Amino acid sequence: xxxxxxxxxSLIVQKGGISIINCAYENTAFDYFPWYQQFPGKGPxxxxxxRPDVSEKKEGRFTISFNKSAKQFSLHIMDxxxxxxxxxxxxxxxxxxxxxxxxxLGTSLAVNP
Amino acid sequence: xxxxxxxxxHLVMGMTNKKSLKCEQHxxxxxxxxxxxxxxxxxxxxxxxxxxxLSINExxxxxFSPECPNSSLLNLHLHALQPEDSALYLCASxxxxxxxxxxxxxxxxxxxxxxxx
Numbered sequence: 001x002x003x004x005x006x007x008x009x010s011l012i013v014q015k016g017g018i019s020i021i022n023c024a025y026e027n028t029a030f031d032y033f034p035w036y037q038q039f040p041g042k043g044p045x046x047x048x049x050x051r052p053d054v055s056e057k058k059e060g061r062f063t064i065s066f067n068k069s070a071k072q073f074s075l076h077i078m079d080x081x082x083x084x085x086x087x088x089x090x091x092x093x094x095x096x097x098x099x100x101x102x103x104x105l106g107t108s109l110a111v112n113p
Numbered sequence: 114x115x116x117x118x119x120x121x122x123h124l125v126m127g128m129t130n131k132k133s134l135k136c137e138q139h140x141x142x143x144x145x146x147x148x149x150x151x152x153x154x155x156x157x158x159x160x161x162x163x164x165x166x167l168s169i170n171e172x173x174x175x176x177f178s179p180e181c182p183n184s185s186l187l188n189l190h191l192h193a194l195q196p197e198d199s200a201l202y203l204c205a206s207x208x209x210x211x212x213x214x215x216x217x218x219x220x221x222x223x224x225x226x227x228x229x230x
Contacts, residue, residue, distance in 0.1 A: 043203050101158070
């Protein structure tokens with residue numbers, strides 16, 4: 001059973017466009033929602049993370065929007081650049097769960113020049 | 114500094130070999146993790162160490178044996194692996210979120226690309 005559902009599986013965006021990746025979760029006990037960026041052959045790198053007490057968090061061109069009632073959160077990449085081409089994973093965890101991350105299946109983003 | 118280092122970068126081994134993967138962090142993190150990642154899939158948790166004690170074993174076959182010699186080091190000993198064990202093996206670490214100012218953020222190393230022949 002996939003506890004964190006991520007969409008789309010792949011995404012192609014033109015340079016300068018907005019990339020949007022969505023995730024939905026089922027467990028209302030989740031209280032930490034990170035996004036990771038992974039380039040081929042590299043380990044995942046934390047991009048941005050949010051907790052359910054805020055509805056939006058922005059870091060540079062990256063924004064997480066969080067909708068607690070809908071149990072959804074999304075990543076927006078503004079002014080997408082070819083260097084943003086990577087796989088993006090959303091994840092969720094809950095305090096006291098030995099820090100186990102529940103991962104989405106990933107989105108492969110390609111930004112065309 | 115949020116660096117987790119892993120050695121070796123690449124490893125090729127036969128099914129009868131014994132090898133070890135190594136991971137090191139100097140961020141003072143007290144939780145360390147081993148993950149296995151197949152191509153185009155999310156990382157799959159294998160083991161979690163918390164304060165040098167094994168706290169999670171995700172029903173991993175005994176041919177994988179973790180070890181945490183101290184709070185900075187994490188090893189994964191490999192023996193009698195199968196070709197399907199070929200994957201990217203990732204190490205990660207995090208602070209203790211129970212501590213004041215602690216977070217759940219996991220920082221990943223670059224991984225070891227393992228090929229089992």
